[in-house]
Amino acid sequence: MSEVHVSRRTRLRDRCAASTAHDGPADAVLISRPANVRYLTGRAAPGSVLLLGPDGADTLVSLPGEGPAHGAHPADDLRETVLPGDASADVDAVVAAATLAEKGGGRTLAVEEHHLTVARHRALGTAAPSLRLADLGPAVEQQRVVKDEEEISALRIAAEITDQALGELLESILVGRTERHLALELERRLIDHGAEGAAFPTSVATGHNSGLPGHRPTDRRVEEGDFLTVRLGARYRGYCCQIGRTFVIGTAPDDWQIELYDNVFAAQRAAREALGPGTECREVDRAARQVLVSAGHGAGLGESTGHGVGLEIGEDPRLSPAAMGKLDACVPVTVEPGVHLPGRGGVRIDDTLVVRPQADGGPELLTITTKELLAL
Amino acid sequence: MSEVHVSRRTRLRDRCAASTAHDGPADAVLISRPANVRYLTGRAAPGSVLLLGPDGADTLVSLPGEGPAHGAHPADDLRETVLPGDASADVDAVVAAATLAEKGGGRTLAVEEHHLTVARHRALGTAAPSLRLADLGPAVEQQRVVKDEEEISALRIAAEITDQALGELLESILVGRTERHLALELERRLIDHGAEGAAFPTSVATGHNSGLPGHRPTDRRVEEGDFLTVRLGARYRGYCCQIGRTFVIGTAPDDWQIELYDNVFAAQRAAREALGPGTECREVDRAARQVLVSAGHGAGLGESTGHGVGLEIGEDPRLSPAAMGKLDACVPVTVEPGVHLPGRGGVRIDDTLVVRPQADGGPELLTITTKELLAL
Numbered sequence: 001m002s003e004v005h006v007s008r009r010t011r012l013r014d015r016c017a018a019s020t021a022h023d024g025p026a027d028a029v030l031i032s033r034p035a036n037v038r039y040l041t042g043r044a045a046p047g048s049v050l051l052l053g054p055d056g057a058d059t060l061v062s063l064p065g066e067g068p069a070h071g072a073h074p075a076d077d078l079r080e081t082v083l084p085g086d087a088s089a090d091v092d093a094v095v096a097a098a099t100l101a102e103k104g105g106g107r108t109l110a111v112e113e114h115h116l117t118v119a120r121h122r123a124l125g126t127a128a129p130s131l132r133l134a135d136l137g138p139a140v141e142q143q144r145v146v147k148d149e150e151e152i153s154a155l156r157i158a159a160e161i162t163d164q165a166l167g168e169l170l171e172s173i174l175v176g177r178t179e180r181h182l183a184l185e186l187e188r189r190l191i192d193h194g195a196e197g198a199a200f201p202t203s204v205a206t207g208h209n210s211g212l213p214g215h216r217p218t219d220r221r222v223e224e225g226d227f228l229t230v231r232l233g234a235r236y237r238g239y240c241c242q243i244g245r246t247f248v249i250g251t252a253p254d255d256w257q258i259e260l261y262d263n264v265f266a267a268q269r270a271a272r273e274a275l276g277p278g279t280e281c282r283e284v285d286r287a288a289r290q291v292l293v294s295a296g297h298g299a300g301l302g303e304s305t306g307h308g309v310g311l312e313i314g315e316d317p318r319l320s321p322a323a324m325g326k327l328d329a330c331v332p333v334t335v336e337p338g339v340h341l342p343g344r345g346g347v348r349i350d351d352t353l354v355v356r357p358q359a360d361g362g363p364e365l366l367t368i369t370t371k372e373l374l375a376l
Numbered sequence: 377m378s379e380v381h382v383s384r385r386t387r388l389r390d391r392c393a394a395s396t397a398h399d400g401p402a403d404a405v406l407i408s409r410p411a412n413v414r415y416l417t418g419r420a421a422p423g424s425v426l427l428l429g430p431d432g433a434d435t436l437v438s439l440p441g442e443g444p445a446h447g448a449h450p451a452d453d454l455r456e457t458v459l460p461g462d463a464s465a466d467v468d469a470v471v472a473a474a475t476l477a478e479k480g481g482g483r484t485l486a487v488e489e490h491h492l493t494v495a496r497h498r499a500l501g502t503a504a505p506s507l508r509l510a511d512l513g514p515a516v517e518q519q520r521v522v523k524d525e526e527e528i529s530a531l532r533i534a535a536e537i538t539d540q541a542l543g544e545l546l547e548s549i550l551v552g553r554t555e556r557h558l559a560l561e562l563e564r565r566l567i568d569h570g571a572e573g574a575a576f577p578t579s580v581a582t583g584h585n586s587g588l589p590g591h592r593p594t595d596r597r598v599e600e601g602d603f604l605t606v607r608l609g610a611r612y613r614g615y616c617c618q619i620g621r622t623f624v625i626g627t628a629p630d631d632w633q634i635e636l637y638d639n640v641f642a643a644q645r646a647a648r649e650a651l652g653p654g655t656e657c658r659e660v661d662r663a664a665r666q667v668l669v670s671a672g673h674g675a676g677l678g679e680s681t682g683h684g685v686g687l688e689i690g691e692d693p694r695l696s697p698a699a700m701g702k703l704d705a706c707v708p709v710t711v712e713p714g715v716h717l718p719g720r721g722g723v724r725i726d727d728t729l730v731v732r733p734q735a736d737g738g739p740e741l742l743t744i745t746t747k748e749l750l751a752l
Contacts, residue, residue, distance in 0.1 A: 046590075111494075113493065113494035113495045113498075114493055114494075114495040114496075115493060116493060116494055117489065117490055117491060117492060117493055117494070118487075118489035118490075118492055118493070118494055118497045118511075119489045119490040119511075120490075121494045122489075135494075135495075180567055181567075184563070184564050184567060187560070188560050188564070191556055191557070191560055214422075
């Protein structure tokens with residue numbers, strides 16, 4: 001793994017030496033966004049920042065008391081600096097890193113203006129006044145979009161864990177249990193099967209809550225005749241996947257339930273089938289959206305119908321009407337259209353897939369739990 | 377509750393009309409930090425921001441698809457604006473709120489520079505160019521330090537829930553179970569007893585992991601003779617409490633375990649007894665610290681030995697050597713010294729207490745689980 005991280009850092013350095021987002025070349029780079037630090041170092045080290053110094057040395061700067069960085073690789077040529085425990089509380093890791101860059105003879109330091117707060121940015125400028133500060137922009141986020149096979153393999157395992165946890169739940173009695181308890185049980189099962197944790201708070205929504213985007217589990221109990229929407233995902237080696245399924249409780253779904261389910265299913269399939277290298281992101285979104293709009297469900301649609309996944313659950317690219325850019329091969333994305341009818345309930349179907357060329361068989365479905373409308 | 381929020385907003389307005397942190401008076405205020413938005417509105421609305429407008433109207437600006445704001449009070453005179461679903465992804469809630477302030481005739485808008493990123497701050501300035509931007513500084517955080525009795529009552533319930541969850545765990549068999557499973561079980565019990573969720577990720581550390589600050593549960597199993605440190609807290613109506621306890625597994629603790637436990641216990645008691653209105657925060661820290669330094673455990677000490685709690689688990693005041701300022705009555709804080717001996721393990725004892733004058737009986741202990749060294 002360590003060579004991978006060295007080469008990621010080298011790519012970033014080369015890019016910054018050529019030019020940053022808005023402010024010309026930079027001879028030093030400060031990475032503060034946690035997922036970016038992890039991507040470039042392999043370390044999950046909360047509060048730590050990474051300096052690509054002007055002298056060619058890469059240094060991970062950590063605050064005291066954060067505990068040791070996880071996943072250190074002795075073969076990696078990354079220096080590690082822990083600030084002394086008696087450092088003033090005002091000296092945070094970004095300030096210490098900027099000071100280090102200045103001491104190393106840096107002239108222009110590229111920083112993540114989309115992550116640094118105004119207050120930290122000012123503190124950094126004050127602590128290292130001879131440095132010119134430039135905006136790195138989302139350079140690391142862009143580097144993260146296309147995954148290597150090791151990253152995809154972590155995602156594949158995350159998806160397997162997620163499918164297992166969901167499959168076990170489906171074998172248990174659901175009627176009478178609360179959304180909160182079902183969500184907790186799913187999260188426990190994720191851990192049981194080897195996840196580091198949940199990739200995001202598990203959402204379980206039943207009855208009139210079903211299909212609500214971002215629904216947080218309540219004390220509502222599952223009842224006969226309910227739609228039940230479940231959305232969960234495992235985090236494995238830092239990588240996050242997502243699955244969403246909708247079930248009906250009892251024996252025979254109502255006609256409106258069958259119709260709504262069929263619509264969302266058709267929309268989701270259309271978007272999945274639209275995935276391919278070179279496809280515009282907004283075309284994928286449109287594929288799902290137009291099915292639902294023609295079925296009269298345009299009003300209930302959210303802002304996007306999918307997004308990239310990786311070290312964060314919501315990454316580039318976005319699959320939305322306003323999205324710019326095209327898909328590449330080896331980009332994992334979710335496809336997750338959903339409709340909620342206020343007062344009645346709704347349907348969500350989410351998959352995580354990897355974009356692959358047709359020659360390789362087309363999109364690779366990672367979350368393989370059935371998408372038939374199961375009556376549980 | 378709604379009157380409480382109106383009066384909190386009025387206090388903030390009055391303060392900003394007089395002066396902001398660095399930049400003179402402001403006739404409009406934009407609150408973006410989620411816990412501050414919740415404090416001033418009673419709404420837990422992720423992604424929403426609050427504008428105290430130049431026309432005297434208070435508006436909660438929300439992004440589409442975030443779901444309805446929880447806890448709305450019809451009697452409150454708060455306006456609510458949800459951005460249209462087809463708004464460009466680049467228009468976020470702070471930009472929309474700044475535009476609203478400009479349209480309302482605002483001249484100076486105070487913003488939370490310690491929360492806004494450089495990129496959002498710039499977008500806001502571009503969207504509303506006639507506004508002068510000032511720094512609000514941590515004005516709302518300062519307002520949040522002293523709690524009213526309703527807030528303390530929520531904390532008291534959070535602490536009861538936490539004590540119950542911990543108490544039940546102590547009655548079960550621990551040997552052979554992993555840190556991860558124990559942590560999950562504690563979190564489930566928090567929910568069972570009525571918590572909204574865990575106030576922070578539950579930490580369970582056993583054997584050589586015990587006493588590590590911020591330890592994340594692993595697959596290590598509890599063994600005979602281990603120290604077991606557990607740190608958890610419920611969130612109730614948004615309010616977060618914290619308890620930490622250390623146990624020994626098996627029948628008879630070793631001498632080094634008894635000695636270390638007694639030292640940490642004495643340090644924790646000294647800090648608890650030092651709590652009082654008018655006491656310097658660093659004096660409370662020193663009370664704990666000097667006990668451990670004299671016992672030869674100065675090296676293992678963290679940066680602080682306690683902190684405020686409320687809508688966030690880590691709030692002002694800090695109890696640390698560098699802390700400025702004095703305690704007030706009705707300020708809830710944690711007292712949580714701990715020592716970790718590398719390769720062996722350690723002890724942490726954390727309580728949540730409310731600072732009260734001696735005339736009212738002195739500090740009010742919220743987390744009442746015993747601090748005897750129990751052998752489980």
